[in-house]
Amino acid sequence: MGGAAQADDGPCSEWREAGVIGDLRCEAADGGAVIGGAARATEYAQVFPRAFAAFADYFAPSEQKVALVVQSEVSAELTAALAADGYKPLPWIDNETKAAMLRDRIVAQVEAQTASLPEAQRAAVVQQALAKAEGAAPAHADPEMEDGAIAHEIGHLLFNRYFDGPDTGSADRTARYGSSAPDWLDEAAAVALENDAQTRSRYVAAREAYDADGTVLAFPLDTYLSMEHPLLQSAQALKTLKRGSTGAVMLSGDEADAFLEASGGNPAVFYRQTRMFIDYLMETSGDPRILNSIAQAYRDGGDLSGWLTQSGGENGLPETLDGLEIQFENWARARLAAISADPVT
Known part of the structure; x- marks a missing residue:
């Protein structure tokens, strides 16, 4: 993913002088930098301030710096240089x-x-x-969808820092999808940062499932709150597949569907239930920072059940998980029914 070099600023000059980015374009951004991606580098950089501002609104301002590296792999030398400057690398394969x-x-x-x-x-x-x-081009071919996906991944990195601190490695080397928080909460932090295009796609998918067979929630709440991210098993299985010259694996059409099914992955339904759960919690409580309150309870060794007992009532929510599931499902059914009746919504 080479590209013409442009006038560097901030850490870009340092990385170029160190020889770790070669002739890749490097553009500083609020909260990070974009390395490579000449075709859309400026648009990628514009995702950063929106993502960081949203994270501050929902959780807290973040000191984590992120480098979007538009390559399938990040070299050990670049990884070390980024780490020395306090950056987390985010490898990215662009649409082209x-x-x-x-x-x-x-x-x-x-x-x-x-x-x-x-x-x-x-x-x-x-x-x-x-x-x-x-x-049958996939949704990620839409630049707006791509920008939303980048914000999603930035959300994971910011939440890792927020929940676990600067060093987020697993001391016991247990395989995890993201932070040491429950996977639903880790994913909620990422989905919350998605843009309108991504959010619409989540609800369109949920509406289609509802229209097809009346499905409202794909998982019972107790299962959803305790399950591993569906992509964890898929990611582990992906390590066994043959990689191309870029170091990445590209599956198409039926191959991808068959792979996800065989590896136990079902991420789409997990994402859309997470989107609805976020919106339900924020709308019902009237508090855009409700996830921050819940995350603090988990960080202090508690869980959602304990948080509901202590704080559910004062936030306009039930005080038990059973009550929460009933109210959430009713909320989701009403929302999906309204969308089905008016697809433009």
């Missing part, structure tokens, strides 16, 4: 690279399956497959 990786994957698959055909026929089949893939 994703599209190229997907195209290469499709071409390789089709050519392998049509090896016995004449060259002209093989070429025609390849073009048909590429056209079909282009027509």
Whole structure:
């Protein structure tokens, strides 16, 4: 992901002089920096102040600095340089690279399956497959969706620092998706920072499930509050797959669906339930910082049940998990029914 160098400022000059970013573009941003990503570097940088401001609104101002590195992997030298300056690296594969990786994957698959055909026929089949893939372009190809996804990942890094402190490594080396907080809370911090485009997509997916079979909540509340993130098992399984020249794995269409199903991952429903849970808690309590209060209870060794007993009533919420589940499900059903009746909402 090379790009023309631009006038550097802040840590960018230091990293360039140290030889750890080569000729990659580097742009300082409020709360961090963008390394690489020449095509959308400025747009990526604009995500930072919005994400940091949202985190301050929902939790607290963060001192964590983030470097969005628009590459599939971050070198050990760059990782060390970033750490020395207090930055957490966030590797990112941009939409252009994703599209190229997907195209290469499709071409390789089709050519392998049509090896016995004449060259002209093989070429025609390849073009048909590429056209079909282009027509079913994933949501992440939308720049707004990409910006929301970057804010989501920044949220994870900020919450890790907030909940666990500057050193967030697991002392017992237990596999975790994010911080040492419960996975639902870790994910809530990230989903809360998503933009309007991402939020709309969550509700569209929830509405479609509701219209299909009446599903309101994919998981009972006690399961949701205690479960591992669905992507944890998928991430561990991903380590066993063969990687391409970029170091990343690109799965397309049915491959991706089959992989997630086989590895036990079901992230989409986890994300949309998290989005609704956040909105329910904030709307019902009238407090945009309600997650901060709950997170502090967990950080002090408590849990949501104990927090409800102590603080639920004063925040307009039930004082038991059973009561919370009933009220949350009723809230979600009413919200989804309203959206179904008026898709423009």
